[in-house]
Amino acid sequence: xxxxxxxxxxxxxxxxxxxxxxTLRSHICHRHxxxxxxxxxxxxxxxxxxxxxACEADVWSTDAAELINRDEVDCVIVAxxxxxxxxxxxxxxxxxxxxxxxxxxxxxxDEGEKLLxxxxxxxxxxxxxxxxxxxxxxxxxxxxIEKGYxxxxxxxxxxxxxxxxxxxxxxxxxxxxxPSVNTMTYLFDLLLWFTDGKRPNSTYASGAKGMFYEEFGAxxxxxxxxxxxxxxxxxxxxxxxxxxxxxxxxxxxxxxxFGREGAVSVKDDHREMVIASHKPMxxxxxxxxxxxxxxxxxxxxxxWALGEHFGAMQEETHAFINSVGQRRKxxxxxxxxxxxxxxxxxxxxxxxxxxxxxxxxxxxx
Numbered sequence: 378x379x380x381x382x383x384x385x386x387x388x389x390x391x392x393x394x395x396x397x398x399x400t401l402r403s404h405i406c407h408r409h410x411x412x413x414x415x416x417x418x419x420x421x422x423x424x425x426x427x428x429x430x431a432c433e434a435d436v437w438s439t440d441a442a443e444l445i446n447r448d449e450v451d452c453v454i455v456a457x458x459x460x461x462x463x464x465x466x467x468x469x470x471x472x473x474x475x476x477x478x479x480x481x482x483x484x485x486x487d488e489g490e491k492l493l494x495x496x497x498x499x500x501x502x503x504x505x506x507x508x509x510x511x512x513x514x515x516x517x518x519x520x521x522i523e524k525g526y527x528x529x530x531x532x533x534x535x536x537x538x539x540x541x542x543x544x545x546x547x548x549x550x551x552x553x554x555x556p557s558v559n560t561m562t563y564l565f566d567l568l569l570w571f572t573d574g575k576r577p578n579s580t581y582a583s584g585a586k587g588m589f590y591e592e593f594g595a596x597x598x599x600x601x602x603x604x605x606x607x608x609x610x611x612x613x614x615x616x617x618x619x620x621x622x623x624x625x626x627x628x629x630x631x632x633x634x635f636g637r638e639g640a641v642s643v644k645d646d647h648r649e650m651v652i653a654s655h656k657p658m659x660x661x662x663x664x665x666x667x668x669x670x671x672x673x674x675x676x677x678x679x680x681w682a683l684g685e686h687f688g689a690m691q692e693e694t695h696a697f698i699n700s701v702g703q704r705r706k707x708x709x710x711x712x713x714x715x716x717x718x719x720x721x722x723x724x725x726x727x728x729x730x731x732x733x734x735x736x737x738x739x740x741x742x
Contacts, residue, residue, distance in 0.1 A: 387413025528638025
């Protein structure tokens with residue numbers, strides 16, 4: 378299949394994982410004019426072949442390493458389950474291919490360290506998929522912070538709520554994940570991004586033990602306080618407790634930042650667009666759940682409209698492709714190091730919630 382190209386020679390890409398996010402990434406890649414080769418992979422043959430047909434991929438495979446090592450592939454998107462990122466990401470790096478790894482970068486810190494070291498050794502870009510950076514409201518906040526309208530940031534308050542259906546889908550496929558590692562990770566990333574990578578020195582956290590705790594051993598919610606060397610403090614929280622019929626299709630967020638020169642507040646709850654219908658509507662992330670009332674725009678990756686996808690995940694995917702094709706590091710995309718910093722904080726928060734103690738956060742550099 379011929380595709381138009383605006384980057385000389387085009388970009389060959391492999392998408393590993395044919396779940397919801399891998400499927401979406403594949404369709405976005407298929408529509409990008411610089412993609413000259415598209416391969417998709419999943420360990421389940423029917424999934425891989427079905428996705429390949431739907432997005433007109435050039436090849437499909439059940440063997441990630443085989444696909445990654447093809448000469449036509451310049452870069453890789455790792456969209457496998459959260460606890461299976463390491464092997465395909467490492468295979469991509471060792472093959473000299475640039476890689477975008479869905480968040481979290483890894484669940485185990487030692488795996489993240491190995492990926493970062495390998496990326497440096499092989500001289501490839503490694504990015505972490507923190508899609509919310511590409512939403513207009515958060516880009517707007519970043520721009521105003523950089524222009525000095527907030528001044529030195531003194532405190533931050535933020536929260537994110539996931540429906541029980543989405544949370545169950547997440548933890549069922551990756552039982553070792555937690556609300557902090559999987560979901561509050563978005564807040565940690567935005568916090569570090571807004572503060573130019575300022576790292577906390579300690580955290581105290583606590584959480585609720587409900588149905589997810591009883592079934593999976595993971596807290597149903599986690600609330601944390603992060604302390605910084607300069608006196609800044611951040612209060613961040615996550616909840617997986619809202620019912621499956623909660624009208625937010627995926628997540629609701631709030632983010633407030635206070636500084637010496639100003640403050641900015643985002644009520645990212647999507648309540649400005651509500652639809653109610655007698656006809657059931659499948660939730661985008663969990664289509665097995667029927668909704669009769671929904672908040673439009675609350676699907677975090679974006680939305681399909683008139684056969685095309687619009688939103689943050691499209692723009693993030695395009696940024697990755699452009700970075701590879703133009704051989705330049707993208708300024709908005711989260712790096713692998715950003716992803717590892719977020720993982721470090723997530724793990725410390727989970728440790729504090731588990732032990733009930735203040736946990737120091739130690740940084741190697």
